[in-house]
Every structure is written in structure tokens, then in C-alpha cells.
Amino acid sequence: MSRVTTAEVCVIGGGPAGAAFAVRLARLGHDVVVIERSAFPRPRIGEALAPSIWTVLDLLNIRDEVAQAGFVRVEISILRWAGGVDENVSPPPGHFGLMVDRGRFDAILLQAARKAGARVLQPARARAPRARPGGWTIPVESAAGELLVEARFLVDAAGHYSNIRKTEPLAGPSTVALSGHWRNTRLAPGPNRIEAGNSCWYWGAPRPDGAFCAMVFVDAAQCSGRRRREIEADYRDRLTESGLLRDCLHGTLDDGVRLHDATPHQSAVCVTENSIRIGEASFSLDPLSSQGVQAAMNSGLQAAVVVHTMLTRAANAEAAKAFYRDAQKDTVERHRVAAARHYAAVAGTTPTPFWRARAAAPVAVPPMPLPPPPAFAGRARLSRDVRIADVPIVDRDHVTLRKGLHHPALGRPFAYLDGVDVETLLQRVAQSDSLEMLGRELARDTSGERGRRLVSWLVERRILVASE
Ligand SMILES: Cc1cc2nc3c(=O)[nH]c(=O)nc-3n(C[C@H](O)[C@H](O)[C@H](O)COP(=O)(O)OP(=O)(O)OC[C@H]3O[C@@H](n4cnc5c(N)ncnc54)[C@H](O)[C@@H]3O)c2cc1C
Incomplete structure (x- = not known):
């Protein structure tokens, strides 16, 4: 017989979205359980955080823990984009982003959820939740055996890859990130680097552990059916063509090249009467924005208010769901349009299929510039x-x-x-x-x-x- 525990709200996934959600909802007085399959710290992609992250950290009350964690301050960013000229896209003086170790960053967040009163089961793996009258049963596997969590409300914060839901079809061209950590490079320490290549784009930054992370974003078709050795050779070839990252090749590559799906996606249904999807379980942004973690945390914070409303003010449940749907749509659309504009800028000077396909993602038509309105001063x-x-x-x-x-x-x-x-x-x-x-x-x-x-x-x- 499996053990049974009850909770008002069960969150599957203790990444940035799940942890931010749990902090806020537990502080609002709800009984929250979080299930996280990995023991932290664990490696995770998505380490560059824009300066705007500090506002979110303040909301969660964890500015000091993050500031003292020894992450790399990012004060300078160089963009070599359309036209190949370097642009300084650094934050204004006094502002800085971070290159974090996601293992430690996520652990700080999940600890904040514990402090706020959420129960965290970790390492523990959720299997597919089952609907039952009045809520959900979530089977959970851990070293202590099987546990059934019975909850009124279910939060899917399991990220992009999940065993608890079916993946939905993608729209637009598929992108894969080839990522490597380099040591003893000849790269000058300091800036984040973003660069447009002929049929790919590059991103690189120093990591808190002293290695340099260099990523190449390519069309997914370039990798399908190829062996790891061939993919690594392609990764190295592309780095030789990069003006900003080629000096990595003077160093040594730790652990070979890792592949990550970097195609933006959005789930068709993000909220129902007793469940909600947050973070990458709901949508992922084009990594060009380096805003995925922040967007995941924001969606967790918004979802907490939505779920609190649904659980305490039934009359406003429909408004809460509509708010969440609109907020998700807004975020996805804003980032999609911004990314397509950046791709279109390069497609203008480098019209290869890689850039043209990404620039062609339909862009919302901006309102027509109107002629000045007729002057009037009266009523x-x-x-x-x-x-x-x-x-x-x-x-x-x-x-x-x-x-x-x-x-x-x-x-x-x-x-x-x-x-x-x-x-x-x-x-x-x-x-x-x-x-x-x-x-x-x-x-x-x-x-x-x-x-x-x-x-x-x-x-x-x-x-x-x-x-x-
Ligand atoms: C190539 C690439 C580069 C990126 N670069 C950046 C960047 O520079 N900056 C940035 O902000 N974002 C970046 N991102 C995006 C960023 O990685 C994500 O937005 C972020 O990790 C999403 O957080 P999340 O909490 O939704 O999901 P995740 O971080 O994926 O967390 C989900 C958690 O759920 C757990 N889980 C999954 N299934 C189960 C289960 N069945 N039971 C229990 N637990 C489970 C996992 O162990 C995990 O801890 C990048 C993404 C890609 C692909």
C-alpha cells in the first residue's frame, strides 16, 4: 500500500517557476507541496540573467542570498549583429546582470519556498497525475518508496521536458543549441558576447566556475541523424568562423558538446478550473532574449495570485483565468516579435535560409503611424x-x-x-x-x-x- 499525503496545492517541479510560485502561494497562507525529481545542486541550461532579475529577487526577498553566492556580475555585453559591427549593449552604469550557476541559484529559490512554509519532496519524481473528484492524485516515487499526493489544485512546473504531459507540436523553424564549456581559453575575461554567423548565431559568457560557456544556435535539421562526433566537429568548425568566440578553440573542451532544444513553444491550454502550467511547462522563449528564467519566475508569481483567487474567491475564478491567459499570450507575443525583428535585421544583410526562416515568423503589424490629429483645444x-x-x-x-x-x-x-x-x-x-x-x-x-x-x-x- 502506498502512503498518502494531502495538500491544497501540489507543484510538480522545483525550478525557478515552481519555486517562485511556491514562495508566493505559501506566503498567502496556502498548504503547498513541491515535488522535485533532482537533488540540488544540479546542472541546468539558462545561466545569464538580465539586470531586471533584481526586481524579481526583491519580490521573493532573496536579493542578499543571490548577491552573496559568488555569481559572475555581467556589466559589459557586446553584440556583433547585422552588419558585423560591434555594439555595446551593456546595462547603464551601476546596473548589472548575472551569470549564475543554475544548480546553486535554483537551490536558493527552493530554499526560499521551504522558508515560506512549502513542503518540498526532493529528490522525488512525480508520475502522470490522475484526476479524481475534488482534485488530483499524484503518484510520487522516491528512495522512501511510493507516495500518493492528494491535492485540490495541480501546478505543472516540470519545465520543457516532462513525463507528466504530452509535448505539443511546434510552430516555425526548430533550433538546437550546441553548448560547450571551455577552460584555459585566450578570451579576455568579462563581457557577454552575442554574434550573428552565416547560418547560426553565437552566445558566450564566463561561468562562475571559471569556465567559458560558448553556444552555437543552429537549425535542428543540421543535427538530425548525425553522430555526436560529427556534431562536435561542426560545433568547432562554426566556432572558427566566429570573430568573438573563436579564441575558445585555444582552450580545452570539458565533457564534449551538449545539445539543447532551443525552439520557442507555447502550450494551447495554460489554465483550467483546477490546474495551471507555469514557466517552460507553459511556454518557452527564444533564448536570444536571455529572459527565460525571469519569465518563468514571473509566470510563477502571477500564477500564485491567480490560484489564490481561484481558491478563495470563486466568483472571480473566470477573471483570474482570463488574466493568466492574457498575461502568457502577451509575454510570448512580445518576445516573439522582438526576436523576429532581430532575425529580420540579419536576414537583410545575410539572406541565408537560417535567417530568412526565423525572420519570416509572422510579426504583429505595428499600428500605422497616423498623421498628427487635427488641433483642438475646446471640449x-x-x-x-x-x-x-x-x-x-x-x-x-x-x-x-x-x-x-x-x-x-x-x-x-x-x-x-x-x-x-x-x-x-x-x-x-x-x-x-x-x-x-x-x-x-x-x-x-x-x-x-x-x-x-x-x-x-x-x-x-x-x-x-x-x-x-
Ligand atoms: C539553449 C538555451 C539557453 C538558454 N539560456 C538562457 C539564459 O541565458 N537565460 C535565461 O534566463 N534563460 C535561458 N534559457 C531558458 C531557461 O533555461 C528556462 O527558461 C528555465 O530553466 C525555465 O524554468 P522552469 O522552472 O520553467 O523549468 P526548469 O528550469 O526546467 O525546471 C523544471 C524542474 O522540474 C523538475 N521536474 C521535471 N519533471 C519532474 C517530475 N516528473 N517530477 C518532479 N520534478 C520534475 C526538473 O528536475 C526541474 O528542476 C535557455 C534555454 C535554452 C534551451
């Missing part, structure tokens, strides 16, 4: 294209509905504009006799200058038009 009204309808937003710890302003010039509706809610905006527009007065009225909620800027912003987008 304003909202354009007939404006629609007012509820939108789900996060209000502290819950998802809730607020009146939102929808308009074709906006990528997505807003419920607040610079601190002014839509209801107040509607009232002030109805009561003001001139744009000047509207600016002053809105300034009761914002500063005077911001009130004026807000009015110009609305006029430029033709959300506010002259009243006939």
Missing part, C-alpha cells in the same frame, strides 16, 4: 472607437475586474492610465469644457505635468477627439 469627447468593458487586473493579492478602456490604437485595454482609473477618466472628460481644464482635472489624481501629458497621449492616439 473633448471619447472617440466612437472606444469601448468600455471589464478587464481582469491584479489588485494586491487577487485578480479582480475593473472597467477597461479598449481602443484599436492600444495593444491591450487599460484599467488605469498613470494612476487614473477609467471611471474617473470618463467623469472628467464629461465634465471638462476644454483640454486645458481636463488636464487640470486629471491632475487632481496625478501631478499637473502628468495630467497634461496624459491628455496629449489620449489625443495623439485619437482616443480623445473634439466634441462636435
Whole structure:
């Protein structure tokens, strides 16, 4: 007979997404169990963190632990992209990203989940969850034998590769990363390096253990059916063609070349009435952004508020699910468009199939640049294209509905504009006799200058038009 334990919420996977989720949900007072199959520290791809990671670490209260962990500060980044000219894409002075050891970084996160009150079963491997009335049964294998976790809500944080769900078909060209760790290279220590090649792109950075990580991103077809030896030879050949990374070849390669699927993906269903997918179990971004870990943690933090709402305010459950779906779609689309633009820039100068296929990923059409709106100063009204309808937003710890302003010039509706809610905006527009007065009225909620800027912003987008 298997042992049985109960939990309100069961999280499968203790990577950045699962740990961030568990920290937030446990702090909101829920009974959370996390199942992680590997003993930490364990190696993991995805070690470069942008300077914006510090905001997320602050939310989780682990800035000091991460700052003291001996990771490499990344203060300089060089990009040799379209046209082959080096661009300095370093963060502004005083800001820096990190090259972390994911084994240790993930251990710090999971420890924070424990401190917040989550129970962590590790190393313990979840098998396919089974739906049962009122929730889920998750069979778990560990050295202590089989355990059944019975939970009301299930969180899939098992990453890209998973034994608990079917992989979904990919859209667009498939990319593989060939990755190697080099020692005793002639590379100058310091900067992260990104470079466009003829039919690949390169990424390299120094690791906390003193090795240098050099990756080559190639079309997946280049690797299929080839032996490891051939793939390593191809990896070395490509490095000789790189201006920024070829000096690796003067060093020695630790443990050969590793292959990683680097194709972005998105799951069709990210949330149901009693389950949610977070991090790479839900979507993966093009590694060009170096934002995968942060996006995974953000999705975990958002999901915690969504699940908290679903468990405590049933009336808002649909709004919570809609919020999560929109947030995931937004993140994926923003990164997809940014990556396709970068690929298109290189395709312009290097029109090989590698770049053309990636640049061709459909890019959302940016709003047409409109001619300046007709000048007016008198009474304003909202354009007939404006629609007012509820939108789900996060209000502290819950998802809730607020009146939102929808308009074709906006990528997505807003419920607040610079601190002014839509209801107040509607009232002030109805009561003001001139744009000047509207600016002053809105300034009761914002500063005077911001009130004026807000009015110009609305006029430029033709959300506010002259009243006939
Ligand atoms: C080539 C490449 C380069 C990348 N470079 C970067 C980068 O520079 N910067 C960056 O931010 N991101 C990068 N990424 C993305 C980054 O690796 C991921 O975004 C990140 O690891 C996702 O975190 P996660 O928590 O969703 O999943 P994971 O980190 O994969 O964590 C999932 C966890 O679930 C556990 N698990 C899986 N199945 C089970 C099971 N059945 N039972 C129990 N536990 C289970 C695993 O052991 C693992 O610990 C890169 C990705 C690739 C492919």
C-alpha cells in the first residue's frame, strides 16, 4: 500500500517557476507541496540573467542570498549583429546582470519556498497525475518508496521536458543549441558576447566556475541523424568562423558538446478550473532574449495570485483565468516579435535560409503611424472607437475586474492610465469644457505635468477627439 499525503496545492517541479510560485502561494497562507525529481545542486541550461532579475529577487526577498553566492556580475555585453559591427549593449552604469550557476541559484529559490512554509519532496519524481473528484492524485516515487499526493489544485512546473504531459507540436523553424564549456581559453575575461554567423548565431559568457560557456544556435535539421562526433566537429568548425568566440578553440573542451532544444513553444491550454502550467511547462522563449528564467519566475508569481483567487474567491475564478491567459499570450507575443525583428535585421544583410526562416515568423503589424490629429483645444469627447468593458487586473493579492478602456490604437485595454482609473477618466472628460481644464482635472489624481501629458497621449492616439 502506498502512503498518502494531502495538500491544497501540489507543484510538480522545483525550478525557478515552481519555486517562485511556491514562495508566493505559501506566503498567502496556502498548504503547498513541491515535488522535485533532482537533488540540488544540479546542472541546468539558462545561466545569464538580465539586470531586471533584481526586481524579481526583491519580490521573493532573496536579493542578499543571490548577491552573496559568488555569481559572475555581467556589466559589459557586446553584440556583433547585422552588419558585423560591434555594439555595446551593456546595462547603464551601476546596473548589472548575472551569470549564475543554475544548480546553486535554483537551490536558493527552493530554499526560499521551504522558508515560506512549502513542503518540498526532493529528490522525488512525480508520475502522470490522475484526476479524481475534488482534485488530483499524484503518484510520487522516491528512495522512501511510493507516495500518493492528494491535492485540490495541480501546478505543472516540470519545465520543457516532462513525463507528466504530452509535448505539443511546434510552430516555425526548430533550433538546437550546441553548448560547450571551455577552460584555459585566450578570451579576455568579462563581457557577454552575442554574434550573428552565416547560418547560426553565437552566445558566450564566463561561468562562475571559471569556465567559458560558448553556444552555437543552429537549425535542428543540421543535427538530425548525425553522430555526436560529427556534431562536435561542426560545433568547432562554426566556432572558427566566429570573430568573438573563436579564441575558445585555444582552450580545452570539458565533457564534449551538449545539445539543447532551443525552439520557442507555447502550450494551447495554460489554465483550467483546477490546474495551471507555469514557466517552460507553459511556454518557452527564444533564448536570444536571455529572459527565460525571469519569465518563468514571473509566470510563477502571477500564477500564485491567480490560484489564490481561484481558491478563495470563486466568483472571480473566470477573471483570474482570463488574466493568466492574457498575461502568457502577451509575454510570448512580445518576445516573439522582438526576436523576429532581430532575425529580420540579419536576414537583410545575410539572406541565408537560417535567417530568412526565423525572420519570416509572422510579426504583429505595428499600428500605422497616423498623421498628427487635427488641433483642438475646446471640449473633448471619447472617440466612437472606444469601448468600455471589464478587464481582469491584479489588485494586491487577487485578480479582480475593473472597467477597461479598449481602443484599436492600444495593444491591450487599460484599467488605469498613470494612476487614473477609467471611471474617473470618463467623469472628467464629461465634465471638462476644454483640454486645458481636463488636464487640470486629471491632475487632481496625478501631478499637473502628468495630467497634461496624459491628455496629449489620449489625443495623439485619437482616443480623445473634439466634441462636435
Ligand atoms: C539553449 C538555451 C539557453 C538558454 N539560456 C538562457 C539564459 O541565458 N537565460 C535565461 O534566463 N534563460 C535561458 N534559457 C531558458 C531557461 O533555461 C528556462 O527558461 C528555465 O530553466 C525555465 O524554468 P522552469 O522552472 O520553467 O523549468 P526548469 O528550469 O526546467 O525546471 C523544471 C524542474 O522540474 C523538475 N521536474 C521535471 N519533471 C519532474 C517530475 N516528473 N517530477 C518532479 N520534478 C520534475 C526538473 O528536475 C526541474 O528542476 C535557455 C534555454 C535554452 C534551451
